[in-house]
Amino acid sequence: MDQPTIGILHPGSMGAAVAACAATNAADVLWCETGRSTTSAERADQFALTPVATLAELLDRSDIVISLCPPAVAEDLACVVAGQRFAGVYVEANAISPERATRIAALLGPDATVVDGCVVGSPPVGGKTPTLYLSGPPDATERVEALFAGTAVLTEVLGREVGKASALKLAYASFQKTSRVLVALAVGMAREYGVDQELIEVASRRTDSYLSEPQYVAKTAARAWRWGPELEEAADTLVAAGLPPEMLHAAATTLARWNDVKDDSELTLTDALNRLAQS
Structure with missing residues (x-):
């Protein structure tokens, strides 16, 4: 051929x-x-x-x-x-x-x-x-x-x-990318009370936890402009399956706070968390 x-x-x-x-x-x-x-x-x-x-x-x-x-x-x-x-x-x-x-x-x-x-x-x-x-x-x-x-x-x-391939992608993305958002929220909360390093230490005992990789938050922020719409697509898929979409809508809303740092490879963890804390 x-x-x-x-x-x-x-x-x-x-x-x-x-x-x-x-x-x-x-x-x-x-x-x-x-x-x-x-x-x-x-x-x-x-x-x-x-x-x-x-x-x-x-x-x-x-x-x-x-x-x-x-x-x-x-x-x-x-x-x-x-x-x-x-x-x-x-x-x-x-x-x-x-x-x-x-x-x-x-x-x-x-x-x-x-x-x-x-x-x-x-x-x-x-x-x-x-x-x-x-x-x-x-x-x-x-x-x-x-x-x-x-x-x-x-x-x-x-x-x-x-539709099968799309369903696989969004099922995987629903967990993987929402988990990265949860890391940002967890580390941000702990930082507010001065226990962020202790949180990371606790999480590091579980090598499969995203919480042991807080440096990835900055990469998440730089990719938020793409990940947000992807999670909205996944939310639509949950609705079609009769499942609640609120978690993914909420994650997409959180990601939108980072839309102005599109593909910023110089962004630090501190910068990303500061932007996340702004209303």
Whole structure:
């Protein structure tokens, strides 16, 4: 089988690294430079992605398109792609609810074949090996598996039903990311009473506790602009399952206090906790 041409929407830190892995088994990997930031352009250049001038050109040339973007814009982006009548395989790999994934599949059909996907793990750089979970039509999931064969991106197919991969991602994110928020609240409370170091000492006796990693709070703050919308998606999924969403709504509200420190790699634990304490 001829090597496919891949389109990536959009080359963020995860998307660009995943696209670079796909290049191993692809004829070319395209990204649309129109409207993207200088940082995106530099990142795409770093990973040797091929720029094109318009989304229409990217879609016209691509056999497989991978959507990796902030979850809040995933459906709007799919609408734009649907308007271009894209007819290849569309990998919806964002952290969105199964219901939203199903809507996107309906939106893009019957022209495109939609594969529901989710990435669990860190971007595939520096020895990291995330897993791309897939669900959808077997012919399409097999093509995506082949795309990442022998690369740092592992793949696992969950079944034929669109929504399974999204459900796995949000189930995992619900605990993992909410737990990071709880660490910030717990350490912030203890600091108010001068017992934060004692709290960390207690937590360090349990090596599986996020409380033993308070330095991660600053990273949580820098990623809050992405994690908040993801938890809102997870809350919607809880509602659909008849479960209470208040915990995740509350966590998303907490994360919103950090929206103004987007991707700030210089943020300290003290800075993050101070911002969290501001009304």
